[in-house]
């Protein structure tokens with residue numbers, strides 16, 4: 239046990255100091271608990287601390303992608319753009335941490351490697367990479383959905399004599415790319431955001447694409463005073479209204495099913511949304527866009543037509559068009575001039591599905607049929623999503639039950655926040671919750687508030703432990719699967735189903751029932767004395 243611990247016994251250990259961990263600290267400390275946040279990074283911010291590649295920005299609108307719990311904070315902070323760039327989001331997070339005096343309870347550069355529940359004492363024992371130990375009755379996993387970058391396994395990578403960077407842990411001091419021949423591997427959200435910026439800096443940019451993605455123009459722009467004031471004056475009502483949506487965010491949601499209108503009308507609506515709304519607003523056109531194959535196919539064809547119009551070389555345009563899955567089958571991307579970048583003379587697209595990467599060598603990269611001389615390789619190859627961060631920690635519950643064994647066939651949770659066999663451990667935006675399909679900041683607040691209320695319930699009733707029941711968990715997992723299977727979304731080879739990690743069980747991990755429905759579910763669980771849980 240660390241010295242600090244002995245002096246001041248902890249009530250709650252929070253793992254992670256991103257949006258989730260910071261709000262957990264604020265809320266739980268405010269409720270009178272002694273809390274320590276353990277964070278692997280050198281500073282706070284989680285995803286926004288690590289992913290600082292050029293062009294990184296959020297694709298949820300700034301006025302919404304921010305904490306709502308403090309009206310003072312949401313009025314005081316000023317966003318500069320419709321979609322905030324990463325440095326601004328990180329500044330915002332630091333501003334909040336200072337304002338709420340959070341830093342004194344956060345221990346940085348502290349990677350948690352194990353969390354074990356001691357059944358006798360009903361205490362979580364947490365161990366760090368450096369060998370420090372912490373103990374507390376409650377453990378909150380605020381470890382993030384996209385926080386474990388994939389470790390590249392390209393043959394010969396270590397022999398490459400140039401520089402190698404990952405978008406997911408971009409150097410803080412920045413990277414000099416002027417005059418360099420740069421190879422970018424990966425064309426998901428990160429690759430799509432970084433491409434136009436790399437193209438401006440590099441002598442030549444080679445984009446190695448395995449699967450083309452559906453990407454919608456962000457239509458990012460500066461936030462004008464009138465828009466900002468309109469939001470700020472109406473924040474309480476808008477935040478409340480956002481909680482009644484599918485995604486915990488306000489958007490121009492169409493309510494009429496696409497299947498009930500003509501092809502021409504849909505075409506006009508897609509055009510309006512592509513040119514005037516932008517971002518995820520494009521897929522909010524119709525409520526059945528992810529469930530009706532014809533509507534989904536129309537939206538998908540529309541995007542492909544746009545790619546054909548934006549990219550001058552028809553061969554390149556064709557390569558950039560997704561095939562074999564419809565829009566939403568993989569995470570939809572939001573871009574600023576991504577497709578147009580391929581019209582530049584210093585940008586080459588290489589389809590590594592038909593001509594796979596064979597290896598790297600001291601001077602560059604070889605596919606099966608071509609060789610590329612490179613000075614710098616940038617990897618934007620994704621994350622071990624949703625379960626990665628939890629399974630990286632050696633978590634054991636009652637009877638020495640290992641989470642890694644419990645989840646060998648895929649994650650199982652009760653309402654996305656608790657796991658049977660693992661008492662007093664809560665997950666913020668875990669598998670089985672709407673998480674990545676929502677405005678994450680709002681979902682984080684919702685989870686943390688639920689957890690804090692649950693702890694208050696335990697205290698009021700003199701309980702020292704709470705645990706999800708196996709049965710309740712099974713029912714929830716079946717429901718999550720059933721809802722996902724009623725959509726077209728599990729069909730794509732996405733990280734939603736773990737398809738990007740060889741050997742990962744293919745399970746659709748997030749809950750697709752919608753944020754509003756989910757809110758009702760978790761409120762009902764609480765109002766029925768935490769139905770589906772047992773207490774000790």
Ligand code: N01
Nearest residue numbers: 295296297384424425426427428429448449569618619620
């Ligand atoms: O990762 P990804 P990401 N050889 O997994 C390719 C959030 N995010 O970091 O599709 C060649 O989406 C892989 O190809 P394939 C957002 O939720 C948000 O871009 O597996 N290629 C794919 O093209 C997002 O979805 C924001 O065939 C290889 C790419 O690498 C999530 O984070 C910004 C390969 C990985 O794409 C993850 O996005 C950024 C290989 N061996 C991220 N291995 C915003 O808010 C992988 N690939 C805007």
